[in-house]
Amino acid sequence: MNSTLDPLSRLAILHGTDKFGYHDYTPNYHAVLGHLRDQPIKLLEIGVGGYGDPDRGGESLAVWRDYFPNAEVIVGMDIQEKKLDLGPRVKIRQGSQVDEDFLKQLCAEFGPFDVIIDDGSHRNEHVVESFRLLYPGLTDGGIYIAEDVQTSFHPRFGGSLELTSPNSVGHFAELMLDSAAQPIARIDRFHNIFAIHKTPGKAKAKGTPRSPASLWSDPRMAAALSDKKNKVAASSRALAQEGTKVALANHKKSAKSFSDKANKSDPKGTCGAVLATPEDAQTEEALQRLWAMAEPMGLVAVVGNEGRPGSDLLRQLIAQIDHKEIEVHFPEAPILSVAPVTYSIHAYPDGLLFELGENTYPSNFRWTAEHARTEAAIAQMEHVLQDGDASEKGLLQFADILHRHRSPADAFPVLERLQQKTCKERRYFQMMGQHVQATGDTEGALKVYSEALETFPNDPQFAANVASCHLRLGNENAAEGVLRGVLNANDRARAPMVMLSKILERRGDLAEALALAERSINLFPKGQRLTRLQDLARLAERADDPDAEAAAQRRISAL
Numbered sequence: 001m002n003s004t005l006d007p008l009s010r011l012a013i014l015h016g017t018d019k020f021g022y023h024d025y026t027p028n029y030h031a032v033l034g035h036l037r038d039q040p041i042k043l044l045e046i047g048v049g050g051y052g053d054p055d056r057g058g059e060s061l062a063v064w065r066d067y068f069p070n071a072e073v074i075v076g077m078d079i080q081e082k083k084l085d086l087g088p089r090v091k092i093r094q095g096s097q098v099d100e101d102f103l104k105q106l107c108a109e110f111g112p113f114d115v116i117i118d119d120g121s122h123r124n125e126h127v128v129e130s131f132r133l134l135y136p137g138l139t140d141g142g143i144y145i146a147e148d149v150q151t152s153f154h155p156r157f158g159g160s161l162e163l164t165s166p167n168s169v170g171h172f173a174e175l176m177l178d179s180a181a182q183p184i185a186r187i188d189r190f191h192n193i194f195a196i197h198k199t200p201g202k203a204k205a206k207g208t209p210r211s212p213a214s215l216w217s218d219p220r221m222a223a224a225l226s227d228k229k230n231k232v233a234a235s236s237r238a239l240a241q242e243g244t245k246v247a248l249a250n251h252k253k254s255a256k257s258f259s260d261k262a263n264k265s266d267p268k269g270t271c272g273a274v275l276a277t278p279e280d281a282q283t284e285e286a287l288q289r290l291w292a293m294a295e296p297m298g299l300v301a302v303v304g305n306e307g308r309p310g311s312d313l314l315r316q317l318i319a320q321i322d323h324k325e326i327e328v329h330f331p332e333a334p335i336l337s338v339a340p341v342t343y344s345i346h347a348y349p350d351g352l353l354f355e356l357g358e359n360t361y362p363s364n365f366r367w368t369a370e371h372a373r374t375e376a377a378i379a380q381m382e383h384v385l386q387d388g389d390a391s392e393k394g395l396l397q398f399a400d401i402l403h404r405h406r407s408p409a410d411a412f413p414v415l416e417r418l419q420q421k422t423c424k425e426r427r428y429f430q431m432m433g434q435h436v437q438a439t440g441d442t443e444g445a446l447k448v449y450s451e452a453l454e455t456f457p458n459d460p461q462f463a464a465n466v467a468s469c470h471l472r473l474g475n476e477n478a479a480e481g482v483l484r485g486v487l488n489a490n491d492r493a494r495a496p497m498v499m500l501s502k503i504l505e506r507r508g509d510l511a512e513a514l515a516l517a518e519r520s521i522n523l524f525p526k527g528q529r530l531t532r533l534q535d536l537a538r539l540a541e542r543a544d545d546p547d548a549e550a551a552a553q554r555r556i557s558a559l
Contacts, residue, residue: 006030013384016393017059024361028190044113046120048078058084122151124158127168141200150325173318176347189345273299300354324363369405408435460493494523510543
């Protein structure tokens, strides 16, 4: 929320993790983990990044390594093999996040962990199962963080609007509603994130937050607390009956007065909130009134467990912290009016604390550079990356944002810096090749893509790029040679297969062209097959192969 860049966000920019930029996670991570920075912790992150490429990923592991300089070990695990050298304190193991035997072995080798972060498959059933397997072994006072839980609303990750098992947001929402069944001291709900704080042992961990209710029950504040509850209830009733600006103004004045008194006893401002009982927060309209009352301080505390804000209403609000993600797949879903101005929810055993603030950071599935906060993030990235310590991955992440969401020309100065560093990253070649090609310099693009193909031998897309450049330069034989070479190494490379089929069709080698086109169809997702089948039927007709044409037409009809 603070315009000043925190140290974790700065490291995220330098190392190029999408926890900053495409997401707005690092300010909240810093708020949750900042008190552990100098501690000799052990951290586990599920998911290294980079998908199936062994040489990609590890950006956030580098961030944790530098953010926790005294950490005993930073462990990353991934279902894919990873070959990354991030220094002696960073260890990487290959395995599944739902393989109980593997996780036991991992914890025995490196644990017990003080911090566990799930940034793995993001499949709902995996998120819930990993928590079940790993949370019991977390150290007392440790923190378990589930990231990217917006996939609870993405069907391809097993998500839906229903919060029923194994929906991960539904799972953690139930814990927030009733944490008695688990050793949980507090649960934080931020945009796309849950942070579960395990109950500390006998010696209370340094920096472990006190719950608002236990703090406000201090005898020195008991009278003020009681008086405040009565004023909140009275003001709520007055607003409901009168709806007058006078009632709201009077409440804001009394809220400010209480806040001033509270802050004298609590200099950190922990108590500077509008207080309410669960009975005061049972409807959306009641929440609207409380949020309006809290405007000067930005905090609403609902103290007490009995009759928490109706569980259905609270469950809705917990889910709709991710309202921008819900809109991606369910644009007609009704959203609570307070969701866009509820920055976070913190659930304690004896109360709830709502932090008010703008909560409209765009989903990475509909990310835009024009949003005020993403504009600010881009400006911060540009400033930080002037630092000579900026890594290639930090520059790549920034170039990617500029390339996708502004223009390839905006990204070019960053790509030039990467060129000077003799960057060999896949994304660098993709962006640089597109930029050079867009300027009309086909020979320059051929040089970039040829270097990419040399760096990543038999890569289907780079092979197709090289062949495309050869064709534009009139070198059909060279294009064919490149395509046949990659198909000999990978007979499922669909882009080279389609391109070679078209070359052969132009040349009149219709039988081989038809065979390649037929082989390529099932390599495309179902949604992309109709156009391919129509091309196949046309080619079969031209090749005078009625059986192949009839088969293609049957498949077209089936689709």
